């Protein structure tokens with residue numbers, strides 16, 4: 001049994017190679033118990049392969065995994081009953097109701113008790129907010145409802161950990177919100193959630209922790225506030241004297257400056273904005289516009305991954 005202090009998931013040097021290519025390259029994941037851990041990275045960065053190894057669906061080339069206190073894959077049969085997973089989505093029958101679909105999946109699970117099935121199915125449907133639609137056919141469900149039914153399938157027995165691979169992928173904004181609310185409420189119940197996404201904006205609001213993948217490597221990991229504070233404040237100003245402005249800003253500590261036309265950008269300064277404006281004016285630089293942009297997670301990730309994360313949705 002994992003103690004409350006033990007991480008829900010920990011990997012050491014986890015590696016997977018396909019044809020000599022390191023698709024997952026020595027990653028040390030640390031998913032605290034009780035966290036909502038956003039596993040973020042562009043398509044192809046190795047998230048799904050990592051998740052498949054965690055769930056015992058793929059064998060690591062090297063490295064170790066401990067999940068809920070048990071070694072994976074060696075003790076995967078012990079740990080899997082405590083883990084709900086949504087990977088690639090279960091195959092639902094379009095003509096059957098949500099409830100009938102869950103009954104089919106539950107019946108196919110040799111470890112679940114058929115006597116308690118109706119109650120467990122009702123609880124899972126309730127949990128994801130689909131009780132009212134339980135008798136509707138799957139094919140008339142909205143995208144968000146379909147995805148929530150997929151999560152319900154992972155909740156047919158009580159779980160300590162939920163692993164969701166891109167649960168918001170392809171959803172419209174409404175569906176994305178539904179899934180986010182569901183993750184929030186599952187976390188409030190004490191379930192640890194690992195949720196992958198290639199879109200920061202889709203999961204940022206629900207996560208307590210983030211891990212960022214780039215080309216098979218885990219390039220950042222930690223509590224979301226800690227990662228956010230790694231960002232740099234950016235000053236932006238408009239002036240008729242950009243060259244002079246840059247000289248002043250550099251003297252005041254800016255280590256990154258650029259200008260285009262009358263717009264000057266500067267990073268790496270920690271002076272109060274009013275002190276910067278005063279120094280500019282004292283140096284004869286006319287300031288037409290001045291803004292300070294607080295660091296965003298988006299900026300941090302662009303720096304880490306070398307590419308922008310989609311901010312839609």
Ligand SMILES: Nc1ncnc2c1ncn2[C@@H]1O[C@H](COP(=O)(O)OP(=O)(O)OP(=O)(O)O)[C@@H](O)[C@H]1O
Nearest residue numbers: 018023041042043044045046047048049050166198
């Ligand atoms: N069975 C396999 N054989 C060979 N290459 C594979 C296999 N599975 C995955 N890959 C490759 O490994 C890389 C990482 O894939 P993976 O699916 O883990 O990334 P991902 O971050 O989950 O991206 P996506 O969001 O697109 O699924 C990709 O280049 C993919 O083509």
